[in-house]
Amino acid sequence: xxxxxxxxxxxxxxxxxxxxxxxxxxxxxxxxxxxxxxxxxxxxxxxxxxxxxxxxxxxxxxxxxxxxxxxxxxxxxxxxxxxxxxxxxxxxxxxxxxxxxxxxxxxxxxxxxxxxxxxxxxxxxxxxxxxxxxxxxxxxxxxxxxxxxxxxxxxxxxxxxxxxxxxxxxxxxxxxxxxxxxxxxxxxxxxxxxxxxxxxxxxxxxxxxxxxxxxxxxxxxxxxxxxxxxxxxxxxxxxxxxxxxxxxxxxxxxxxxxxxxxxxxxxxxxxxxxxxxxxxxxxxxxxxxxxxxxxxxxxxxxxxxxxxxxxxxxxxxxxxxxxxxxxxxxxxxxxxxxxxxxxxxxxxxxxxxxxxxxxxxxxxxxxxxxxxxxxxxxxxxxxxxxxxxxxxxxxxxxxxxxxxxxxxxxxxxxxxxxxxxxxxxxxxxxxxxxxxxxxxxxxxxxxxxxxxxxxxxxxxxxxxxxxxxxxxxxxxxxxxxxxxxxxxxxxxxxxxxxxxxxxxxxxxxxxxxxxxxxxxxxxxxxxxxxxxxxxxxxxxxxxxxxxxxxxxxxxxxxxxxxxxxxxxxxxxxxxxxxx
Numbered sequence: 362x363x364x365x366x367x368x369x370x371x372x373x374x375x376x377x378x379x380x381x382x383x384x385x386x387x388x389x390x391x392x393x394x395x396x397x398x399x400x401x402x403x404x405x406x407x408x409x410x411x412x413x414x415x416x417x418x419x420x421x422x423x424x425x426x427x428x429x430x431x432x433x434x435x436x437x438x439x440x441x442x443x444x445x446x447x448x449x450x451x452x453x454x455x456x457x458x459x460x461x462x463x464x465x466x467x468x469x470x471x472x473x474x475x476x477x478x479x480x481x482x483x484x485x486x487x488x489x490x491x492x493x494x495x496x497x498x499x500x501x502x503x504x505x506x507x508x509x510x511x512x513x514x515x516x517x518x519x520x521x522x523x524x525x526x527x528x529x530x531x532x533x534x535x536x537x538x539x540x541x542x543x544x545x546x547x548x549x550x551x552x553x554x555x556x557x558x559x560x561x562x563x564x565x566x567x568x569x570x571x572x573x574x575x576x577x578x579x580x581x582x583x584x585x586x587x588x589x590x591x592x593x594x595x596x597x598x599x600x601x602x603x604x605x606x607x608x609x610x611x612x613x614x615x616x617x618x619x620x621x622x623x624x625x626x627x628x629x630x631x632x633x634x635x636x637x638x639x640x641x642x643x644x645x646x647x648x649x650x651x652x653x654x655x656x657x658x659x660x661x662x663x664x665x666x667x668x669x670x671x672x673x674x675x676x677x678x679x680x681x682x683x684x685x686x687x688x689x690x691x692x693x694x695x696x697x698x699x700x701x702x703x704x705x706x707x708x709x710x711x712x713x714x715x716x717x718x719x720x721x722x723x724x725x726x727x728x729x730x731x732x733x734x735x736x737x738x739x740x741x742x743x744x745x746x747x748x749x750x751x752x753x754x755x756x757x758x759x760x761x762x763x764x765x766x767x768x769x770x771x772x773x774x775x776x777x778x779x780x781x782x783x784x785x786x787x788x789x790x791x792x793x794x795x796x797x798x799x800x801x802x803x804x805x806x807x808x809x810x811x812x813x814x815x816x817x818x819x820x821x822x823x824x825x826x827x828x829x830x831x832x833x834x835x836x837x838x839x840x841x842x843x844x845x846x847x848x849x850x851x852x853x854x855x856x857x858x859x860x861x862x863x864x865x866x867x868x869x870x871x872x873x874x875x876x877x878x879x880x881x882x883x884x885x886x887x888x889x890x891x892x893x894x895x896x897x898x899x900x901x902x903x904x905x906x907x908x909x910x911x912x913x914x915x916x917x918x919x920x921x922x923x924x925x926x927x928x929x930x931x932x933x934x935x936x937x938x939x940x
Contacts, residue, residue: 457504468493740775
């Protein structure tokens, strides 16, 4: 069965000759920029025209630098303040690339103001607010970002981040722009550790490490979400991770960097450092899981051990804990903890999902099936708790804007895995105990709860409508499991967990995880007793290009490869998300 590729970026970026900074041929002077789609040059007069009064700019920058969940660690606070003061004194020597960064920061701050409901009464309908991103793009072009000047990498990366935060549903804009920043960074040697390069001061070297680290992480996650190859290949890089330092710990005049702080010191960099360790494993997990050849199970379990070791080594300040006991913690800390654990659970899902449908009668693979299923259920539990916490009077209601599309994609991944596991258990039952039946009931109720969450967001999100339709189709074909009145005894071969893990008793994540647990109380949702009548939902066009349609058009013959294509949005040419 073939599936038409969803996305094709083959002709998006046309290759062209790069012009020098000095030469501006008349034949191309008015040609549109193929990425930022602007033929309009920017002048300092334009900057003054569209820049709000300084008091307003100060307020927006305060929003940006204090929104720790969305602030990315590529701008040093002290250096930026000095440059900012110089800009207001005399903007003429300031690079247009720095001006692009300023407008990108204003755009991000204005988005935070808008989505959090904190728009100032003095600027209730600021007419220039939508122009911030346009000016940022025009400043990139005017500053000739493609010539790899100072600030080129950071300015393009900030612009890409703007593209990411402006939409609830993901698209390829952010992925493409991150790719540009990655290539600019490698052209400037950001992928090599500054210790191996001449004439790189300690301050600049550390900021280059921070920037390239963020590029690597952002590139990997967006590529995985889009089902497209990454730009950065780990084997081509030797840059060391950034140090665990506050911005106040080092500055431009330092002749050497201070020692990295211990992991007990919660700097803004600690979250990124810990996440970076997980990303190194996740990159290999993707490459292993999406290999065209069946992966060796021994390698699978080696990666599994690495993931569990990472999980045990997470600093205590970033270890997930029940939401009910986190009321003294700032919301961004709560969500940083949650993001790390969701990423960990997702890694387990991707690593073991191949064995969910492969030879379900083989007891040697029970560990992988249980690990994958439990991790998916844990992610669904997080979705349920976040949904409840973001409701009016909820603990995270005022900070619900922090939830990003990457997390949304993780919830969809978990739902599809749980759906398949539930369907396969229903169509080819291998239940051995009442405990197994209870697990299936819990999974079914979690999916119904997830279905209701997606339904509440379908008016504003394309992905929510897509997930809602997919869950409705699956749940319409699988009845809620009923507990048998007598114990079930289905004999299966013995399973030696020592073959799967050196500590087979370790927890892999359940609906009663360390973040707390969601009570799948269907009486509290509006789907109690719902029969999932498909007339109530947008019908799939089973002849369209969406791989989900091909999967669910024949539920009696579900192809796991097509599920991969749907979840990772790969084309059917075998390309994996990580090259």
